Amino acid sequence: MNTQMSEFLPIIRRDVVDLSYEAELTPERIVAELDKYIIGQERAKRAVAIALRNRYRRLLLPESLREEIAPKNILMIGPTGVGKTEIARRISKLVSAPFIKVEATKYTEVGYVGRDVESIIRDLTEIAVRMVESEKMKAVEDKATRLANLRLLEALKLVPQVRRGSSNEEGFVRRTVKADAEHLQSEFDERIRRLQEYYLRKIEAGEFEDEEVEIEVEEKRLPIFIDIIGGQGAEQFGFDPKDMIESLLGKRKKLRIMKVREARRVLIQEEARKLIDQDEVTQEALERVQQRGIVFIDEIDKIAGRERGFGPDVSREGVQRDLLPIIEGTTVMTRYGAVNTHHILFICAGAFHVSKPSDLIPELQGRLPIRVELDPLTEEDFRRILVEPENALVKQYQALLATEGVRLEFTEDGIREIARFAKFVNDETEDIGARRLYTVMERVLEDISFEAPQRSGERIVVDSEYVRKRLEGIVQKRDLARYIL
16 A cells, blocks of 8 residues: 555656645645535535545646546535525635636526526636726736826826927927037936835825826627627627727727726726736636636536426436536536536536436436535524524524614524424424524514614513514414415
8 A cells, every 4th residue: 555655656757836725725624624614504604615625635746637526516405594505605615716606507408598597607608808897907916006096196286297309398309408408308218217216105095085187998888789799699709799899999088087996996907907918817717727727517407307308397408418427527618718517517406306316317417426415404503503604594694784883683592493494494394494594583673674764772671482472473483375374
């Protein structure tokens, strides 16, 4: 074993560009980060953490071996509201990778009206370009800010604009010895430079923030006819008509009057874009999509039917078959170039209340080798969800009402009563998981939220008695489905 390992170690690839952040994201740390926002579901967290870590490990290998290792795609199975989407959403914030979440029901079989599945990869590529562009613009932010302030200085007309070669200067030179003219010009330029630096420091210190300036900015919106002919369909041919027409017409500019603080933000964006190499952005974005891209497909169970015949469901199996090459590995043409999907990680999720994972076509099942089942939420889970996550509902409502000067406090028995009631309603009606807590909390705090402006400075305690008083009228009704909860 040790001999085999020693033989393997020398081929590990160490020339990868900046993987320091991924190196710190160990499976244990990924799970710990997810624990801050998601209660329970340890198996799903571990599966996602291992999949993400394996992507980092693959990037360390030499190219010959790296290309042979495909990602282990994941199928999450569990009822709605138990954390499937939340896991995906938190992953997108945690990893520095292009990420997109889509609904399987948005896509239809080729030949039907709707979006084709390849648009998933095009949208993911667009996200990657925006991500890389944002990172590079941030790297040149200081320089872009100075250039933007110089443009503001010119717009404010605080420093005289003297150009070499003017008629007055030429006349002066003709009437003066050349050496003296150069000396005077140099002295004049130095005074202008010092005056410029003086006002530039004032602008940077924020002394002109409320002054209005007229600046020329690039117009973001193109003429409507360009948007009409520059649709998604053209991207499959590897170009975007909008780019082509924009290059022919040139960038449209217009004059706008705005305050200095607003103008600075606009100008910083413009100057930063001029400082970065768009070709480099595109190449890095394509590489990042192909090597680190993550696609989360929700509601995969809604296309799990394999009915034969006619009607609105005829395209379900067709969508599954269209997804096959994308998940297995194919080349998709985008406006930025070709994208190979072989190493993109796919995470699919569904409640599978009506259908079963086995209802998916066998080929698609084979592309999702890792399956994890998420557990239904218990009353104790509801209690923990209310108070433990960093974005817990109790903390959210306390912060919201604190803006009105109301001090909202929840007792332990009050929180348990809310959790008990949410579980009760889920058992009696449709089980919508943790989303039930939103409706219960809104009903409990409805009066307080409405009266908050008039109750500023008060301390309000929400205990079990208060919760029961607000909800007892609903509990006594047999047909709970008639009510909002």
